[in-house]
Amino acid sequence: MSRAEPRAGQPGPPPAGDATGGRTDTGADAGVVAGPATGPAAGPVAVRAPRPGWTLGLFRSELVTVFRRRRTQALFAVLAGVPLLVGIAVRIETRNGGSLGGGGRGDGGPAFIEQVSNNGLFLTFAGLAATLPFFLPMAVGVVAGDSIAGEANAGTLRYLLVAPAGRTRLLVAKYVSVLAFCLAATLVAAVSALIVGFALFPVGDVTTLSGTSISLSAGMARALLIALLVAASLVGIGALGLFISTLTDSGIGAMATTVGLLITVQIVDSFPQLHVVQPYLFTHYWLSFADILRDPVSWTGIGKNLGLQALYAAVFGSAAWARFTSRDITA
Amino acid sequence: MAQPSTAQPPADVVIETRGLTKQYRGTLAVDGLDLRVPRGSVFGFLGPNGSGKTTTIRMLMGLIAPTAGSARVLGSPMPRAGRSVLPRVGALIEGPALYGFLSGRDNLLRYDSADPTADPRTRKARVAGALDRVGLSAAAGKRAKAYSLGMKQRLGLAAALLQPRELLVLDEPTNGLDPQGMREIRGLVRELAADGTTVFLSSHLLDEIEQVCTHAAVMARGRLITQGPVAELAAGTRGRLAVTGPDPAQAARVLAVHGVTGLTTDGQRVTGDLPADPPDLAEINAALVAAGVRVRGFGLERASLEDAFVALTGEGFDVAG
Ligand SMILES: Nc1ncnc2c1ncn2[C@@H]1O[C@H](COP(=O)(O)OP(=O)(O)O)[C@@H](O)[C@H]1O
Ligand SMILES: [Mg+2]
Secondary structure, three states: OOOOOOOOOOOOOOOOOOOOOOOOOOOOOOOOOOOOOOOOOOOOOOOOOOOOOHHHHHHHHHHHHHOOOOHHHHHHHHHHHHHHHHHHHHHOOOOOOOHHHHHHHOOOOOHHHHHHOOOOOHHHHHHHHHHOOOOHHHHHHHHHHHHHHHHHOOHHHHHHHHOOOOHHHHHHHHHHHHHHHOOOOHHHHHHHHHHHHHHHHOOOOOEOOOOEEOHHHHHHHHHHHHHHHHHOOOOHHHHHHHHHHHHHOOOOHHHHHHHHHHHHHHHHHHHHHOOOOHHHHOOOHHHHHHHOOOOOOOHHHHHHHHHHHHHHHHHHHHHHHHHHHHOOOOO | OOOOOOOOOOOEEEEEEEEEEEEOOOOOEEEEEEEEEEOOOOEEEEEOOOOOOHHHHHHHHOOOOOOOEEEOOOOOEEOOEEEEEHHEEEOOOOOOOOOOOOEEEHHHHHHHOOOOOOOHHHHHHHHHHHHHHHOHHOOOOOOOHHHHHHHHHHHHHHHHHHHHHOOEEOOOOOOOOOOOOOOOOOHHHHHHHHHOOOEEEOOOOOOHHHHHHEEEEEEOEEEEEEEEEEEEHOOOOOOOOEEOOOHHHHHHHHHHOOOOOOEEEEEOEEEEEHHHHHHHHHHHHHHHHOOOOOOEEEEOOOOOOOHHHHHHEEEOOOOOO
């Protein structure tokens, strides 16, 4: 049988249809399956080379797939609901013009909660302060933990890899989609809080934690900055969840492990006796975002938080890469 | 003639393995496999459940690393050359896997966008073409979770047909299909083969391999028992001579005189193996008649692949490895 050998690395037009080799043993009942006779071109296929622009398709597909999942939408609903509940609770408490908690601070409610009834913009800060310790990182843990393990569990991972998505590229696409989810989840909570705050409470100039006053628009700019910092605070647990996701073929297992680790770290972070390890916990500087509301802004804690998140991303991102590029895909 | 570049196996071999071995913790799933799949063949990869077919295919596709040995697919080493080899290979591995919350069409769009050599401008048309090819156009907008097993299997096949392929690797493609679905898949395989695509088809069904394959390899307990053109494999076991009539005992005596061995009598039927240097069958028939044996039926039964398998492994085909 004589056939042209495909030359490697030479993208070209599809081969001409006349290259059918010398086969004569066509089955008698060929063509039972309905469809036009526009089958694959005959003979060896021209070698297609990857195009840099075309590789972006995987990233878009990954984002679309994450955001179209019911689970993702349910998480968004929870994140939008928390500020709504907080807003309604504050509104009911202060119905008669009184202020929350009798004006006293530190009685266990989330930060900024006392100012909400005076200025609805503070619901954005209170809403983020209320969701950052658990709801937001839990949502990220679910999405990141499921990212690889869920596809392995469903078997779709093997088809992505033989497509071939490429292991490194797929892992990067997964992490990018996790980061996009961090940002989207934070914005959902923040925008919900902003809308509820403006709808239920008066708004006006913002009194900073230092006691100075800034305009509403300046206050809203700081709210946006805070939302971005909160999203950046989730980079570490996203990388941790991605790494855990490469360890197992059980999506549920990876999600549960990641969320369990989050809770453990939060508990460890709350014991003063364990202060030696606390500066290395990814949750430790999370509430530093409040420093944005000082005048002037204090950047020390924020810088430590961002540095720690970058460290987690580097360490667990590398671990995930080392694991995922070498493991057997048997699911 | 083909002009293979140097240091590459000849272009007429699309899969070649040397001592390919995979050991899972306890089990030796694949043991020293030397496989050669000629270009243009419909290659049946036959073996009972658990004989190592899927494990071999996973190694060929770069999903798992061999414990020992090497594999070349389309002339390049796997898994190292996956980026250049896999776009030219369509694969169905251990059943289809789909995103249940996406429609059949969106499933294919996702798999296609994972291929960096797939042109996004032709993506929609290629997806529609693949759906059409497997007869799923009408159900393309339905969520995949509502698909029957047969429809899922077809969608998996469609994913393998998103691009023109040089090699199709189909792991038990008719699993879970009804007889009509099986016939359709076989028809599709023949159609693709007629277009010049090499098809590597694993199955635990002997008649499936006999019906569609030009070549076959037989696996048992992780070992390659034999490989070659299907006709040769079946010919390897000589057919058995069968004589039917009311005088089986006399018939057996006459046959034994003519060197027929392994005689077994089953009611009115006597069967036996012809000697290595077979006499003219007409002579044997004449001898039977001359001895006064009444003969109702006389003839050579063609050996099937199943006979070949039993002869090669010394065990029934249904024994799991
Ligand atoms: N992930 C795995 N871990 C351990 N053993 C496995 C794994 N996958 C397959 N095996 C074992 O390897 C052998 C071959 O399996 P497989 O390749 O799936 O066979 P086949 O596809 O021919 O039915 C079986 O004994 C099976 O139990
Ligand atoms: Mg199998």
